[in-house]
Amino acid sequence: MARQKFLARLQGEITRRGVIDVLRHGINHGALSFDLFYGKPSAENAKAVERHAKNRFSITRQLHFSRESKRSLDLCAFINGLPVITFELKNNLTKQTVDDAVEQYKRDRDPRETLFEFGRCVVHFAVDDHDVAMCTALKGKGGTAKDSWFLPFNQGWNDGAGNPPNPEGLKTDYLWKRILTPAQLTEILENYAQIVEEGHQKTGKKKQVQIFPRYHQLDVVRMILADVQEHGAGKRYLIQHSAGSGKSNSIAWLAHQLISLTKDGKAVFDSVIVITDRRILDKQIRETIKGFAQVGSIIGAVKEGAGSSKTEQLAKFLKDGKKLIISTVQTFPHRARHHRRRASRREVRHHH
Secondary structure: OHHHHHHHHHHHHHHHHOHHHHHHHOEEEOOEEEOOOOOOOOOOOHHHHHHHOOOOEEEEEEEEOOOOOOOEEEEEEEEOOEEEEEEEEOOHHHOOOHHHHHHHHHHHOOOOOHHHOOOOOOEEEEEOOOOEEEEOOOOOOOOOOOOOOOEEOOOOEOOEOOOOOOOOOOOOOHHHHHHOOHHHHHHHHHHOOEEEEEEOOOOOOEEEEEEOOOHHHHHHHHHHHHHHHHHOOOOOOOOOOOOOOOHHHHHHHHHHHHOOOEEOOEEOOOOEEEEEOOHHHHHHHHHHHHOOOOOHHHEEEOOOOOOOOHHHHHHHHHHOOOOEEEEEHHHOHHHHHHHHHHHHHHHHHHHO
């Protein structure tokens, strides 16, 4: 009876909060609290290292997810017994591609099945010998093609789409070797994956959206963190993101992790300031970072109508030692004028 009550509580919490939040923060049951996943420990904390080593990452093949239809999917990844990632695998031998796997998810993986409900798994991967695609929310065969929205999860090749040739095997083996190892999956769960609430720009109607990083986002954040870890503060970087490639999330994930970066036992940065040129981007970054910050008081957001000027707010945040400060370029009048002049010149060149 006690076991059934606990499992019912766990089921309810995953339904309400999603598996990401449950793994990250555990659950309460009666007077007790349960940790369901141990995150990345600091090397000097022996107890935390020991606990982290007890996490169990496992894979089940041909997982049957429906009692009625007897259907199964190719693979499912579990962390400490909780399903987190599903996979449909295709290959040249069967004359099927990643597109067939995507269609299978859209056609035969009903989101009314418990395993495919929103928030139950972190991500769904469609994989073949050459390409990988991912989706964080399946909508069922009644939805439009965009509803079950599969995005590429490829490395890119020759400044374009796809994956580079792999002399050691399949083009897509990076998924297993560099993304889904216990260490990397732990990092993704702690610092990237989350459920956020988004409002429609016109109607204001809000909906929950589950986010899993795309390959290029993971790659760029990891590269910068590694370079800063080696060389410290003071270098300059330029990141090129195309339209719709997730700039705000990349910025938020990088900023969130920069504030906790240390070198020789000392923080690399006293404060990290994020400056954007659009208010909507400013809000997106702010909300994304808040989803990861353990202590909200470390964040300072420069806002309009806050009872003091933007420059006064910025000065106060710096004086108070806020670790992460988010603002728009309009906070800096000289830079804002320069930005507008450059934009005007671009418009003139465009019209000519």
